Amino acid sequence: xxxxxxxxxxxxxxxxxxxxxxxxxxxxxxxxxxxxxxxxxxxxxxxxxxxxxxxxxxxxxxxxxxxxxxxxxxxxxxxxxxxxxxxxxxxxxxxxxxxxxxxxxxxxxxxxxxxxxxxxxxxxxxxxxxxxxxxxxxxxxxxxxxxxxxxxxxxxxxxxxxxxxxxxxxxxxxxxxxxxxxxxxxxxxxxxxxxxxxxxxxxxxxxxxxxxxxxxxxxxxxxxxxxxxxxxxxxxxxxxxxxxxxxxxxxxxxxxxxxxxxxxxxxxxxxxxxxxxxxxxxxxxxxxxxxxxxxxxxxxxxxxxxxxx
Amino acid sequence: xxxxxxxxxxxxxxxxxxxxxxxxxxxxxxxxxxxxxxxxxxxxxxxxxxxxxxxxxxxxxxxxxxxxxxxxxxxxxxxxxxxxxxxxxxxxxxxxxxxxxxxxxxxxxxxxxxxxxxxxxxxxxxxxxxxxxxxxxxxxxxxxxxxxxxxxxxxxxxxxxxxxxxxxxxxxxxxxxxxxxxxxxxxxxxxxxxxxxxxxxxxxxxxxxxxxxxxxxxxxxxxxxxxxxxxxxxxxxxxxxxxxxxxxxxxxxxxxxxxxxxxxxxxxxxxxxxxxxxxxxxxxxxxxxxxxxxxxxxxxxxxxxxxxxxxxxxxxxxxxxxxxxxxxxxxxxxxxxxxxxx
Numbered sequence: 001x002x003x004x005x006x007x008x009x010x011x012x013x014x015x016x017x018x019x020x021x022x023x024x025x026x027x028x029x030x031x032x033x034x035x036x037x038x039x040x041x042x043x044x045x046x047x048x049x050x051x052x053x054x055x056x057x058x059x060x061x062x063x064x065x066x067x068x069x070x071x072x073x074x075x076x077x078x079x080x081x082x083x084x085x086x087x088x089x090x091x092x093x094x095x096x097x098x099x100x101x102x103x104x105x106x107x108x109x110x111x112x113x114x115x116x117x118x119x120x121x122x123x124x125x126x127x128x129x130x131x132x133x134x135x136x137x138x139x140x141x142x143x144x145x146x147x148x149x150x151x152x153x154x155x156x157x158x159x160x161x162x163x164x165x166x167x168x169x170x171x172x173x174x175x176x177x178x179x180x181x182x183x184x185x186x187x188x189x190x191x192x193x194x195x196x197x198x199x200x201x202x203x204x205x206x207x208x209x210x211x212x213x214x215x216x217x218x219x220x221x222x223x224x225x226x227x228x229x230x231x232x233x234x235x236x237x238x239x240x241x242x243x244x245x246x247x248x249x250x251x252x253x254x255x256x257x258x259x260x261x262x263x264x265x266x267x268x269x270x271x272x273x274x275x276x277x278x279x280x281x282x283x284x285x286x287x288x289x290x291x292x293x294x295x296x297x298x299x300x301x302x303x304x305x306x307x308x309x
Numbered sequence: 310x311x312x313x314x315x316x317x318x319x320x321x322x323x324x325x326x327x328x329x330x331x332x333x334x335x336x337x338x339x340x341x342x343x344x345x346x347x348x349x350x351x352x353x354x355x356x357x358x359x360x361x362x363x364x365x366x367x368x369x370x371x372x373x374x375x376x377x378x379x380x381x382x383x384x385x386x387x388x389x390x391x392x393x394x395x396x397x398x399x400x401x402x403x404x405x406x407x408x409x410x411x412x413x414x415x416x417x418x419x420x421x422x423x424x425x426x427x428x429x430x431x432x433x434x435x436x437x438x439x440x441x442x443x444x445x446x447x448x449x450x451x452x453x454x455x456x457x458x459x460x461x462x463x464x465x466x467x468x469x470x471x472x473x474x475x476x477x478x479x480x481x482x483x484x485x486x487x488x489x490x491x492x493x494x495x496x497x498x499x500x501x502x503x504x505x506x507x508x509x510x511x512x513x514x515x516x517x518x519x520x521x522x523x524x525x526x527x528x529x530x531x532x533x534x535x536x537x538x539x540x541x542x543x544x545x546x547x548x549x550x551x552x553x554x555x556x557x558x559x560x561x562x563x564x565x566x567x568x569x570x571x572x573x574x575x576x577x578x579x580x581x582x583x584x585x586x587x588x589x590x591x592x593x594x595x596x597x598x599x600x601x602x603x604x605x606x607x608x609x610x611x612x613x614x615x616x617x618x619x620x621x622x623x624x625x626x627x628x629x630x631x632x633x634x635x636x637x638x639x640x641x642x643x644x645x646x647x648x649x650x651x
Contacts, residue, residue, distance in 0.1 A: 009519040013512050020508070111354050117363055118354030120534050120562040122541075218507045219538050222531035223352035227506035259512065265499035266466070266516035277502065 004139065010256070010263055011143035015151060016217060018255025020045070020209040022154045024233035025240065025247045026161060027205030032237060033165060034198035035178035035191075035300040039095030040080045042230025043102020044073035044203045048210025050106040053123055053221040054113070055211075062124045062215045066150065066208060069215070073207015074200050076102050081199040085192055088304040099230065107223045118222070126150065126216040148216040150208065154248060157205075161244035174198060178298035181305040191305060206230065239284045242298065254280045343375040344400040345583060348382055348391050350407055351504055355531035358556040358575075362406040362429070365579030373583055388413035396421030402586050404429070404441075404579060408473045414438055425591055427582055430475040432645050436593045441582060442644045444599030445475070445556070446482030447632050448571035449526075450639045451607035451625050452553045453486020455568050456524035457494050458621040459551055460487075466497040466517035468536050470504040470529040478642040479528050479555065479571070485640050489628070490621075497522055504530040511535030518543050518550055524568070526553040537563040560610035568617070569609040578604045595645055601633050 024041055031038050038044075051072025056065030076098060084094040114121070126148040135145040165171040176184035177194045185191050209229070214221045236254055240247030261276040345366065353363035363379065370377040378400075382391045388410055395403050396417055401424065405414050408430040418426050418438035431440035456465040465487055469476040484496045497517045501509040510532035514525055518539060527536040536552060541563045543550040552563060554570030578598045585591040598604035607629065609622065631637035 005519070009516065013515065017508065017512060107352055107354070111352075114354070116353060117360035118352070118356040118531070120356050120537065120559075122538075122563075213508055218511050218535050219542075220507060220534040222505060222507050222534050223354050224505040224531065225507045227503060227509065258509065259516075262499060262501075262509075262513045262516040265513065266497055266520040266522075268495075268497060274502070 006263065006267070007139060008143055010259055011140070013259035013262065014252060014256035015143055015147060016255070017258050018252040019147075019151050019154055020212050020217065020229055021233050021236055021254050022248050022251035023150065023157075023209035023212065024206045024230060025236035025251050026154070026157050026244055027202035027209075028233055028237050029240070029242055029244055029247050030161065030165070030174070031198045031202035032301055033178045033242060033298055034174050034195045035181060035298055035303065035305065036081075036085060036195050036199050037091050037095070037234075037302045038077065038080055038084075038098075038199055038202055039092060039231070039234060040076065040098025040102065041095075041202070041206050041233055042099040042226055042228065043080075044076045044098075044206035045210035045213070045230050045233075046106045046224070046226040047076045047102050048073035048207030049214040049221055049225055050110060050210075051207065052211025053121060053214045056124045056215055057121070060124060062126045063149075065124070065215050066126070066211045069211025070204045070207040073205070073210060074203040077199050077203020077206070080203070081196045084304070085195045085199060088306075091302050091304070103224060103226075110221065110223055121220045123215055123219050123221065125219045126212075148212070150212040150216050153208070154251075158245050158248040165244060175298070178300055181300050181303075185306075195305075206233070209233075235281065235284045238297075239280070239287050241287065241296075250280075253283075343373060343587075344398075344402070345369050345373075345375045345377050346395045346400050346403045347377070347379045348388070348403065348405045348410060349379070350382055350388075350409055351530045352381060353379070355505075355533070356557065356562065357533055357554075357559065358530050359406065361557045361573060361575030362404065362579070365576040366404065368576040368580050369583045372580055373587070375583070385409075385413060389416065392417030392426070393420070396424050400424055402427065402583060402591075404582075405431070408432070408475055411440075425586055427591070427596075430473075430644060431595075432474070434593060434595060434645060439582070439591055439593075440595040440645055441578065442595055442597050443475075443573045443575075443578065444597060444605050444639075444641075445571060445573055446478045446639050446641055447600045448573075448605045448607040449479035449555070450482040450486035450489075450632070451629055452526055452555075452569065452571045453483035453488075454490050454625055454628060455486075455607070455609075455621070456483070456526065456551075456553060457487035457490030458618065458624070459568060460491075460494060460522075460524050461549060462521045462523045463491070463493065464495045464497065464517075464520065464522040465524040466499070466514070466520075466522035466526075468510055468513045468517070468525060468527045468529065468532075469498070469500045470532065471502060472500050474642050474644050476500075476528045478640075478644075481640045481642060483526055486628075490624075501529070501532060504532055506532050507535040507538075509535070511539045514539035515543075518548070523549050524551045524553065526555060526571075528555050530556075533559065534562070537567070540566050558608050560608060560612065564610065564612040567610045568613060569607055572606050572608050573598075574604045574606070600629065 048069035052065040052069030055068030131145040135141045177191045240250035347366040349359045353359040411431040499513040514536045527533045540552040
């Protein structure tokens with residue numbers, strides 16, 4: 001009985017912690033498949049959290065807040081895309097600037113709106129949707145299928161994006177832009193447009209991830225509450241080998257690792273919790289080194305295109 | 310092209326570092342002007358530890374007509390940069406609000422002998438480097454008594470940021486207070502590894518509530534919102550749970566589920582330190598503001614006071630008086646090297 005409770009608590013926490021990572025990482029997967037690495041993801045997440053919070057407060061609806069959060073995340077990715085894709089600037093530098101800018105601007109907006117010393121906001125939160133039948137499965141049902149709708153978005157997007165990426169001609173064009181942009185161009189793919197749309201889509205999902213943090217997970221907003229999730233999501237993409245299905249699994253694995261450390265601490269087990277936090281990163285490094293399957297980044301990843309002469 | 314990127318990066322970095330505060334004093338006034346600066350490594354919008362420091366800076370500005378500046382610095386490299394900027398600019402007094410500043414502060418104190426640096430929770434002493442050690446454990450002990458008295462499950466929990474002396478000190482005292490009421494009470498402890506991650510703090514709190522804890526205290530910054538939220542949701546779901554605030558009066562964050570707050574009146578402590586600086590009394594020795602000075606206090610939440618057992622409140626009042634009189638022993642952890650505790 002006690003073990004059953006602990007198991008359910010563990011699974012629930014894993015899903016709760018994994019969902020925002022999965023959302024952001026799914027978007028980044030599409031972005032990276034097009035040959036663009038957006039490490040400004042963190043900026044999109046925090047913008048999504050604030051946009052979601054402000055939207056939900058203004059409209060009283062958490063659902064509207066999630067949508068506005070997505071728009072805010074996309075706007076931040078738009079800045080990145082304009083510079084890194086439009087002007088062909090270095091993607092890593094631009095992404096870093098966008099992250100720092102996102103954290104700074106959200107802080108400034110929050111302080112301007114809620115006072116310099118802050119207000120603990122109590123935001124409208126997304127209701128859980130209980131999936132009939134599935135949520136009654138013992139042990140697995142309520143952790144997986146009695147969740148806010150953003151969780152189901154992850155379940156749905158995994159297979160949808162997989163199909164789109166590997167079974168449609170648009171998906172092929174996107175991958176071509178990321179593997180061999182010159183050849184793709186010769187075949188008539190509008191590489192810059194594809195990359196820009198991919199980056200905006202990544203920003204949209206990162207914004208939804210941030211809004212989920214504020215409106216489905218914590219019910220509040222605080223400066224810096226994204227707390228590095230954008231960077232973890234980039235590691236998740238690597239561990240998931242740029243494959244939407246595996247990316248969802250990898251995100252849940254990262255979620256499980258941090259859920260485990262909180263449970264171990266709550267159950268008073270005296271193990272260094274940092275070890276469990278480090279575990280997924282060790283696996284990510286192993287994936288990069290080729291020890292956990294073959295992880296090959298898109299060939300043209302992070303390379304500005306067209307090359308300047 | 311590259312110029313645009315560099316400009317953007319520089320602008321964003323500046324925005325991030327200053328938090329776009331707009332509170333930086335012009336700092337180019339006459340030489341007789343009293344210039345005071347505050348460094349925080351997190352946002353001052355945390356309604357807690359950093360917010361109190363910001364209030365303190367404003368109080369020094371208003372009461373002593375000082376020119377003030379605030380910077381948010383994230384990394385040790387930025388700590389050094391900020392101290393250097395203030396030192397070069399002729400600042401008289403810098404409040405570095407956190408244990409994490411002490412290494413950089415020591416270097417800066419050597420480099421700028423005319424600038425006095427006060428490090429909250431610091432551990433190094435020089436003529437112009439003064440640790441400001443809040444005896445927050447005195448209020449945290451009372452919070453522990455409150456938790457011990459209000460827990461029905463016999464389990465209470467603590468959610469902390471990073472395991473540093475200021476956090477450990479409050480947690481050891483909290484435990485001691487809980488055990489003073491009920492020696493059999495179980496005290497859970499979790500650290501989330503940073504101070505701002507609301508989601509992580511909430512999960513740590515949920516894990517403790519699941520484990521049966523029914524009173525939770527925190528020692529984090531903005532992440533504390535996650536602890537209050539977890540308790541609020543547990544109560545909404547029909548469970549019995551209470552939260553206790555820390556660092557600042559947080560009784561109104563979740564007024565219906567909060568028992569009280571272990572409060573540092575940071576503004577008052579800052580103002581007293583600044584006044585001591587003015588009279589030359591802020592040199593070469595740590596400051597230890599505590600409940601005897603009225604800087605540290607456990608504030609019972611007025612919104613729930615009538616739901617609390619009167620005999621528990623009476624015990625808290627008695628213990629509080631004993632702590633001020635020095636007749637009740639509250640555990641401490643050493644902050645300053647070579648400092649004797651108890």
